[in-house]
Amino acid sequence: MADPEILVAGETLIDFLPDRPGGLDAVETFTRRPGGAPANVAVGLATLEATPWFWTRVGSDPFGDLLARTLGEHGLPDRFVERDPEAKTTLAFVSHDEDADRAFTFYRDGTADTRMEPGLVDDEALETVSWVHLGGVTLASEPAREATIDLAARAREHGCTVSFDPNARPELWSDREEFATLIGELLPRVDVLKATPEDLAEADVGDSGNEPAALVRAACDRGPHTTLLTLGREGAAALATEDSPWTGETSHPGYAVEPVDTTGAGDAFTAGALAALSAGEDLEETLGFANAVAATTTTAEGAMTALPDRDAVARFREATPLAGDE
Known part of the structure; x- marks a missing residue:
């Protein structure tokens, strides 16, 4: 390969997914289901025939x-999959409301992923990749915070396109202002931002009540040349500035589905968007493809376990009307 x-x-x-709302x-x-936003993105990319390197750290426990x-069964190389002999693996308990929207309760105090350290991804690896994707959860704890910021800076130095999902989880932060400050410091090092209105509100970028067009402009004003804004049932919006290879502004209404479980839908969108943009697709096709990947995921339980391959996405797009076109 x-x-x-x-x-x-x-x-x-x-x-840990509940048996009832x-x-x-x-x-x-x-x-029990495997998860974690970056892990879902990595597996999603592998399922979409764009297998990435994946740097992560889990415990040496069951x-x-x-x-x-x-991860291995999904074809991800183990080069950067660390095992921690002194820390447990993070657990997250998910709760659902009647519309399948979810909330998380984390057991993550001193767990393995909080102990990621700078420097594991070497310069040789960064010279061979074109994209580096990061998530915001690792910013909540040291030394993983420093490792994330360091990787973003080094990736830019090597000419990589850096993408980032803030993935705001207020329950992981004792100080909301600290989250907003860190995101503000990181955004100038980011090329492609994938976020929700809630993420941007937590980061003090615009207001969650603003129109999508205003939110993507506010986000791009903070550093990224491209912002992809996911809007749940209302699809997604995107803006790419003149500094971007795929300049333009567009939106997609999403697909008409009845969700079973929305866990991991945003990560599925990210995987679809990265697969499309890294393959040279334009912004409009990227949103359509990424929304289809995300919508397909919501029709089954779990995050990683529900990720579709390209054939499944193509069948879904052929068979499923756009929202509002039923």
């Missing part, structure tokens, strides 16, 4: 064994 064109970095964890205090049974095995 040729060296990957994309490197993804960040947490891999276990999601409602608060965690009312749930008696959970189903959950870490499961995750390392799962």
Whole structure:
């Protein structure tokens, strides 16, 4: 296999999915699933025939064994998959409301992914990839925070396109202002930003009540040349400035589906967008493809386990009307 064109970095964890909607205090049974936003993106890319390098760190415990095995089964190389003999693997318990929207409760104090350290991804690797994708959860703890910021800076030095998903998780931050400050410091080092209105609000970039066009402009004003804004049932919007290879502004209404589980839908969108942009697709096709990947994912339970391949995405796009066209 040729060296990957994309490197993804960040947490891999276990999601525990509930057997019913409602608060965690009312749930008696959970189903274990591999997860973590960057891990979902990495597996999504592999499923879409754009296998990346993946830098992550899991414990040398049974959950870490499961995750390392799962990554390998999806074809991800183990070059940058670290095992920590002194820390456990992160766990996240998911709760759903009646519309399948979810919230997370993390068990992540001193776990393996918080202990990622700068320098594991060497210059040789950065010289061979064209894209580096980062997530925001690793910014919540040291030394993983320093490792994430360091990788972003070194990737830019090597001429890589840096993409970033803030993935705001307020429950991981004791100080909301610290999150906003860190995102503000990182955005000038980012080329492609994928975010939700809620992410941008937490980062003090625009207001979640603003129109999508205003939000993508506000985000690009902070550094990225391209912003991809996911809007749930309302699809997605995007803006690429004149500094971008795919200049333009566009939107996509999304697809008409009845979601079963939205866990990982944003990560599926990111995988679709990275696969499309890295293959030279324009912004309009990128949004359509990424929305189809995300919408397909919501029709099954789990994040990693629901990710579609290219054939499934093509069939979905042929068979599923755009939202509002039913």
